[in-house]
Amino acid sequence: MPKLTITEERWPIAGRFTISRGSKTEAHVVTVTVEDGPHRGHGECVPYPRYEETVPQVVAALEAARADIEGGITRQDIPSLLAPHAARNALDCALWDLEAKKAGKPVWQLAGLAQPAAVVTAYTLSLDTPEAMGDAAARVAHRPLLKLKLGREGDDERLKLIRRNAPKSRLIVDANEGWAPDNLAAMLAACAEAGVELVEQPLPAGNDEALRGLARAVTVCADESAHGVETLNQLTGKYDAINIKLDKTGGLTSAIELAHAAQSRDLKIMVGCMLATSLAMAPAMLLTPLAAFVDLDGPLLLSQDRSPAILYEGSLMHPPSAALWG
Known part of the structure; x- marks a missing residue:
């Protein structure tokens, strides 16, 4: 047994x-x-x-x-x-x-998914003062995709310094519910000016009605507002994308269901993670062939990862070995 x-x-x-x-x-x-x-x-x-x-x-x-x-x-x-x-x-x-x-047999095959290939993951810059985040951006300007943690006073200055110091990197932003309806339009405009491609959860979940019908030049992605399939109706008309995290959906089984349902509604897919080791990233990686944005950099932010681990070459993330998972 x-x-x-x-x-x-x-x-x-x-x-x-x-x-x-x-x-x-x-x-x-x-x-x-x-x-x-x-x-x-x-x-x-x-x-x-x-x-x-x-x-x-x-x-x-x-x-x-x-x-x-x-x-x-x-x-x-x-x-x-x-x-x-x-x-x-x-x-x-x-x-x-x-x-x-x-x-x-590998999980991707059992689940009827495409075989995952090496993919570029975002690399996260922790929220800090504008100057500190600008300096951090300069140190990682070689990475192709940066995720910026924002959501406090001074975000417009953070955006300017980061873009100046990482001029070639693609940018996505995560406000973690830190903006408000009265500064939403201005912050989305600042993001567009900095060349940001996607903004995650600008408003608090449950207080995001200001997004409905709002004209914007940047993709807006639901994170804290998006959990399982049952939450999709609440997102329609407000968000352009959803961030699928297995800790929110309750596992790979529900995440696959959510990804297909989101596609049927023309929502872009971002595959994200909590701060965790390669063991948590491995099943999430099976969703990357369906995703427009990948944010599975948890192990890169730790002092050390478990062994065996997923191989990261810079920001290029390779599929996990069977010895790790799947």
């Missing part, structure tokens, strides 16, 4: 990671291993306080489901055991990995 192992892990960040809501110095993750005979499937999740999730809550939810998991559930059974988001994500990905190892 299957055996479940739940592990808490802490991975130091290289420096400090700051967004409009605050800062942190480590990635606190939960990993799940489901062992069945000689085969082991692995999954990783990041409980996120923004969605009222903590590591103890996620561990407790998985422990509560232990008897069912060790009784031999399938991925189709997971929604009846766990609410969407982190705990479901880790278990769903672990069962995908286990299924692949038993079948001797």
Whole structure:
């Protein structure tokens, strides 16, 4: 019979990671291993306080489901055991990995997806003073795609300094709900002037009606407002794209469903991540053939990654080995 192992892990960040809501110095993750005979499937999740999730809550939810998991559930059974988001994500990905190892076939093939290829990921610049972010941009100006964490006073100056110091890099912005309806148009105009291609979640989720019908020269992407398929109706008319993160959808199974549903509504797809190791990036990478933007740089922001790890050559991200996942 299957055996479940739940592990808490802490991975130091290289420096400090700051967004409009605050800062942190480590990635606190939960990993799940489901062992069945000689085969082991692995999954990783990041409980996120923004969605009222903590590591103890996620561990407790998985422990509560232990008897069912060790009784031999399938991925189709997971929604009846766990609410969407982190705990479901880790278990769903672990069962995908286990299924692949038993079948001797990669997950992308089992899921009916295109084989992932090497892809350029965004590289994130943490929110800081305009001068500090300008200096950081100069240091990484060789990277082809930069993601700028904004959402505080002085964002227009940050944009000017970053564009000046990284003139050849493509830019995307994540305001993390940090702007307001009264400065929205001005900030989107500043982004367009700086050549920004996409802005994530400029307004707070639940207070984003000002986006509806707003003329803009830059793509606006839902992040905190976008979770599973059930949230798509709320996004129509306000957003041009959605950021799909497995910790929000509750795993790869739901993420695939969401990606196809978004495509049917002509929404662009961004594949994103929480701050985590290569084990969390690996299943998300299966969605990259469907994505216009890829932001899977979590391991690049850590002091060290797990082993085996995804190979990053600069910002070029290679598909994971079967030894890692899938």
